[in-house]
Amino acid sequence: MCGIIGVIDKQRELMDGSAIRDALSIMDERGSGEGAGYAAYGVYPDYADLYAIHVFYNNLVEPKAQVEDLLETWGMIEYDEEIPTYPENKITKIHTPWRYFFRPKTRLMQRSKTPDDEIVKHIVMEVNKSVNGALIFSSGKNIGVFKASGWPEEVADFYRVENYEGYLWLAHNRYPTNTPGWWGGAHPFNLLNWSVVHNGEITSYGTNRRYIESFGYDCTMYTDTEVVAYLMDLLVRRHGLSQELAVRALAPPFWEEIERMPEKPKNLDTALRLTYGSAMMNGPFAIAVASPDSLVGFSDRIKLRPLVIGEHDNRLFISSEEAAIRTIDSAISKIFMPKAGHPIVGRTYV
Amino acid sequence: MIIGSRPTKFQVRIDNNLCMLCGRCADNCSYGVFRVDDNIIHINSRFCVACHRCISQCPRDAITIIERPCDYRSHPVWTAQVKENIFKQAESGKILLGGMGNAAEYPILFDHLVLDACQVTNPSIDPLREPMELRTYIGKKPKQIEYRQTPEGDIDLVTELAPNLKVETPIMIGHMSYGAISLNAHISMAKAVTEIGTFIGTGEGGLHEALYPYQNNMIVQVASGRFGVDVDYLERGAAIEIKIGQGAKPGIGGHLPGEKVCADVSCTRMIPEGSDAISPAPHHDIYSIEDLKQLVMSLKEATEWKKPVFVKIAAVHNVAAIAAGIARSGADAVVVDGFRGGTGATPSVFRDHVGIPIEAAVAAVDTKLRKQGIRNEVSIIASGGIRQSADIAKTICLGADTVYIGTAALVAMGCRVCGNCYRGLCPWGIATQRQDLVARLNPDEASNNVKNLIDAWTLELAELMGAAGINSIESLRGNRDRLRGYMLDQAMMDVLDVKAIGA
Numbered sequence: 001m002c003g004i005i006g007v008i009d010k011q012r013e014l015m016d017g018s019a020i021r022d023a024l025s026i027m028d029e030r031g032s033g034e035g036a037g038y039a040a041y042g043v044y045p046d047y048a049d050l051y052a053i054h055v056f057y058n059n060l061v062e063p064k065a066q067v068e069d070l071l072e073t074w075g076m077i078e079y080d081e082e083i084p085t086y087p088e089n090k091i092t093k094i095h096t097p098w099r100y101f102f103r104p105k106t107r108l109m110q111r112s113k114t115p116d117d118e119i120v121k122h123i124v125m126e127v128n129k130s131v132n133g134a135l136i137f138s139s140g141k142n143i144g145v146f147k148a149s150g151w152p153e154e155v156a157d158f159y160r161v162e163n164y165e166g167y168l169w170l171a172h173n174r175y176p177t178n179t180p181g182w183w184g185g186a187h188p189f190n191l192l193n194w195s196v197v198h199n200g201e202i203t204s205y206g207t208n209r210r211y212i213e214s215f216g217y218d219c220t221m222y223t224d225t226e227v228v229a230y231l232m233d234l235l236v237r238r239h240g241l242s243q244e245l246a247v248r249a250l251a252p253p254f255w256e257e258i259e260r261m262p263e264k265p266k267n268l269d270t271a272l273r274l275t276y277g278s279a280m281m282n283g284p285f286a287i288a289v290a291s292p293d294s295l296v297g298f299s300d301r302i303k304l305r306p307l308v309i310g311e312h313d314n315r316l317f318i319s320s321e322e323a324a325i326r327t328i329d330s331a332i333s334k335i336f337m338p339k340a341g342h343p344i345v346g347r348t349y350v
Numbered sequence: 351m352i353i354g355s356r357p358t359k360f361q362v363r364i365d366n367n368l369c370m371l372c373g374r375c376a377d378n379c380s381y382g383v384f385r386v387d388d389n390i391i392h393i394n395s396r397f398c399v400a401c402h403r404c405i406s407q408c409p410r411d412a413i414t415i416i417e418r419p420c421d422y423r424s425h426p427v428w429t430a431q432v433k434e435n436i437f438k439q440a441e442s443g444k445i446l447l448g449g450m451g452n453a454a455e456y457p458i459l460f461d462h463l464v465l466d467a468c469q470v471t472n473p474s475i476d477p478l479r480e481p482m483e484l485r486t487y488i489g490k491k492p493k494q495i496e497y498r499q500t501p502e503g504d505i506d507l508v509t510e511l512a513p514n515l516k517v518e519t520p521i522m523i524g525h526m527s528y529g530a531i532s533l534n535a536h537i538s539m540a541k542a543v544t545e546i547g548t549f550i551g552t553g554e555g556g557l558h559e560a561l562y563p564y565q566n567n568m569i570v571q572v573a574s575g576r577f578g579v580d581v582d583y584l585e586r587g588a589a590i591e592i593k594i595g596q597g598a599k600p601g602i603g604g605h606l607p608g609e610k611v612c613a614d615v616s617c618t619r620m621i622p623e624g625s626d627a628i629s630p631a632p633h634h635d636i637y638s639i640e641d642l643k644q645l646v647m648s649l650k651e652a653t654e655w656k657k658p659v660f661v662k663i664a665a666v667h668n669v670a671a672i673a674a675g676i677a678r679s680g681a682d683a684v685v686v687d688g689f690r691g692g693t694g695a696t697p698s699v700f701r702d703h704v705g706i707p708i709e710a711a712v713a714a715v716d717t718k719l720r721k722q723g724i725r726n727e728v729s730i731i732a733s734g735g736i737r738q739s740a741d742i743a744k745t746i747c748l749g750a751d752t753v754y755i756g757t758a759a760l761v762a763m764g765c766r767v768c769g770n771c772y773r774g775l776c777p778w779g780i781a782t783q784r785q786d787l788v789a790r791l792n793p794d795e796a797s798n799n800v801k802n803l804i805d806a807w808t809l810e811l812a813e814l815m816g817a818a819g820i821n822s823i824e825s826l827r828g829n830r831d832r833l834r835g836y837m838l839d840q841a842m843m844d845v846l847d848v849k850a851i852g853a
């Protein structure tokens with residue numbers, strides 16, 4: 001099960017979190033009240049140049065000191081605070097969410113073309129692997145992930161997502177099978193600019209994990225979704241593929257289809273499949289991936305999970321259910337279901 | 351005669367109530383067990399190897415073969431085998447020879463690994479109704495794609511792909527040389543793989559003219575004896591394989607007895623008729639990894655960089671590091687042959703005691719290549735003891751791209767794994783060059799059997815993949831999450847990188 005909903009405003013007009021809260025909550029039936037989350041782009045305009053690092057702390061003593069040590073070693077914490085929460089509802093605050101606005105020291109990572117990203121990625125991997133009692137769950141610029149164990153409306157109210165304004169929202173309602181009750185297991189999963197929500201189970205996870213780990217990513221979340229964020233980071237940021245091509249590598253056309261193509265696309269798709277065979281994802285899934293300038297939705301190659309697209313003026317919606325889209329925009333006219341494996345991309349104009 | 355007669359290994363009996371004295375058993379037995387004289391069939395059980403040719407031809411099911419009717423006194427240490435080996439060597443002073451693969455009783459890791467299937471949380475995929483892709487490509491893959499976006503929005507691929515073999519099912523047939531096996535056996539298998547869209551190795555026996563129609567589906571081999579190798583041979587193959595070692599005899603060369611070198615074999619091997627074809631243990635131009643690289647490059651240069659070059663090694667203790675060296679040599683695939691791999695003739699001491707099983711070898715090689723970030727540099731072809739489709743699925747989960755089968759393809763043509771291939775008397779027409787015996791194998795029928803076997807295994811693989819919710823072989827490759835170890839110790843599971851059942 002699981003329910004997903006995402007919306008992007010291509011003019012970067014800001015939307016507060018109340019509508020997405022209601023849209024996700026209408027899909028309560030797709031979850032079990034054990035995990036929900038929201039990712040919003042454009043929420044920290046005052047710190048837009050800095051990496052917004054969100055951490056769950058089990059306590060504010062040892063793990064916090066360790067994380068801050070690491071951050072101070074690699075750069076500068078310009079500002080930090082506890083993420084405001086309002087635990088008057090049923091959610092038990094088992095972690096303390098904290099946020100840092102962080103500026104990496106570029107010169108410390110000279111071997112990379114994107115040293116700042118590389119430093120933050122390194123810190124995320126290091127903390128999540130080695131620091132007991134701390135989990136970094138959001139690490140992009142001007143991006144915030146807000147998630148916990150609970151029903152969509154409870155999690156939204158816990159963080160008061162209506163107080164945040166973003167031009168791109170991504171939300172997820174979880175029916176966990178792997179790690180119920182663990183806050184880190186709730187979606188969206190985020191790394192740097194990438195946020196991912198996922199409905200399904202990736203049957204190729206073992207293959208994907210072995211592949212991505214050989215490029216220095218560590219899978220630490222005990223769930224399959226995190227590999228999607230890492231794969232997008234590898235293919236787009238490090239290998240320079242466009243998002244469309246990256247999706248084509250992750251959910252490629254069948255050979256039969258490739259063989260019928262004209263020479264040029266045929267060669268391209270053959271090269272993609274040969275090169276990224278181990279990155280290809282199998283099993284049932286509908287996935288929405290957000291980055292600062294786009295929202296991409298795609299399903300597995302035989303569409304074993306629902307994916308509905310809505311378009312209205314400057315807004316593109318991606319959802320498990322039409323009802324969720326209509327909750328945000330009752331006047332929407334264009335709603336359709338994309339073909340299996342075919343990516344739908346909404347890109348900002350500015 | 352100090353030691354004297356030993357108990358016969360097999361006893362052949364004919365039920366006289368059933369026998370109609372047709373004499374087919376006598377006609378068919380190339381080992382001379384039966385003799386028809388005065389309407390009586392005389393039996394000499396001592397010659398019997400249990401190849402079952404007589405049983406297969408008897409119209410009345412009158413023949414019974416009993417294994418070890420009279421055995422030695424049982425003993426847990428001094429087994430019948432141990433004693434017989436000592437008898438033979440006490441008499442001959444020679445190295446003992448054996449055919450086929452490892453015959454020692456090691457646990458089979460495949461039988462301690464179980465596959466996964468979907469239930470509820472994800473749907474299994476029905477291969478009858480949904481596409482199921484078993485095609486795979488063997489060869490070097492780029493690490494990443496480079497392309498240019500044209501102003502019109504077109505994408506121009508900059509990356510150039512190295513030559514790859516397109517294999518329609520991850521089941522290929524390994525190298526068995528013409529000489530070790532008959533021309534009809536080769537033609538049968540070559541025809542089958544051509545129809546299916548997969549490949550077979552020539553072995554180091556050269557390429558007979560009769561196989562030219564199938565050359566696009568044949569991988570030519572360059573082994574230490576260089577038998578049959580010239581530029582014409584190299585150019586005919588779809589790929590070239592350098593044979594360094596073989597699972598049935600790691601560390602030693604090959605030996606084709608002169609009895610099997612008939613006129614035709616002498617032509618394809620380019621050696622005198624009747625002479626022993628002895629391949630040296632090492633390649634005399636390869637004394638280190640950098641020499642291997644030179645040979646790889648020479649072969650590529652000779653064939654204008656149009657063909658993938660494979661390197662085959664026996665699975666030995668340090669197989670992972672060796673494979674990593676091969677991956678850096680420019681080779682396009684590494685073939686790892688486990689210690690259960692078959693052969694026509696090998697010293698039994700090597701066959702039974704040297705090397706490691708393919709399961710552990712593939713797991714170690716895949717892990718090592720990934721750790722070094724060079725898994726895309728080479729494909730992994732696994733061989734040695736692949737008996738059924740489940741073994742193939744498990745091998746791929748452990749990290750192989752495809753498998754080579756060998757013995758299984760021979761069994762599909764009638765082979766009973768009697769292990770006497772080196773004697774050249776194979777009554778099935780497989781491991782022999784005696785024309786009357788070779789003629790027993792009809793390539794049209796036999797190729798159909800081989801094709802049926804590969805087709806059947808392919809169907810089973812598709813079903814296994816579908817049950818696991820996977821519709822493309824790439825997603826099975828290295829997917830160790832879909833395996834569990836059943837009664838394996840922790841050290842073994844660490845090597846295989848699999849969890850225990852229930853975990």
